[in-house]
Amino acid sequence: MSRHAFQYAVLRAVPRIDRGEFVNVGVILYCQGLDYLRASVVLDPVRLRALDVDVDLDAVSTSADAVVLACRRPEGTARENTGLAYTFGQLTAPRSTVVQPSPVHAGLTDDPEQTLAGLLTRLVAPPA
Template sequence: MSRHAFQYAVLRAVPRIDRGEFVNVGVILYCQALDYLHASVVVDPVRLRALAGDVDLDAVRTSAEAVVEACRRPEGTARENTGLAHTFGRLTAPRSTVVQPSPVHAGVTANPEHTLAGLLTRLVAPPR
């Protein structure tokens, strides 16, 4: 099985920008060689309310789901250095909003869908 380089960023919900505290709510994974760009999110209201009791859960969900949707409809291809690459760069650009991306990290994968699910479980899902 061939392995391919990928990049990913964790989506963080920051209910109070002034405090800088966050809860991981999703992962964006981009694999240029396979023209793969997907995001998955899991918004845990209990963990978010622990940081800010008055957090707007709908705003967090809407912002996180907008990232998922943006990954579903990019234009062009990664090989053209537009479309997927451009969309990943735009989604991982630093910002001061209720949902923010982490720095970009890299790895290798034979199955990006499986890797995305594993990252979501390891980095986002509530501890058991």
């Protein structure tokens, strides 16, 4: 199997922008070589409420789900200006909203779906 370079960012819920505290809630993974762009989200209300008891869980869920949906919308191939690379860039651009991306990181994968699941387990799932 050949390995392909990929990039990913962690989605962070920031219930109170003024405090800057966050909980990881998802991962966006982009692999140009395989024309793959997906996001997966797991919200933990207990962890979010630990940062802000009045957190708007619906707003966090809606924002995170919008990223997942944006990754599934057909945008052309990775090599087109309006393709997956452009979408990944838009989704990982810094912003001051209730759901924010982390800096972008890179790696190698032979199965981006499995890599996404592994990153979600390692970086987002509540500690066991």
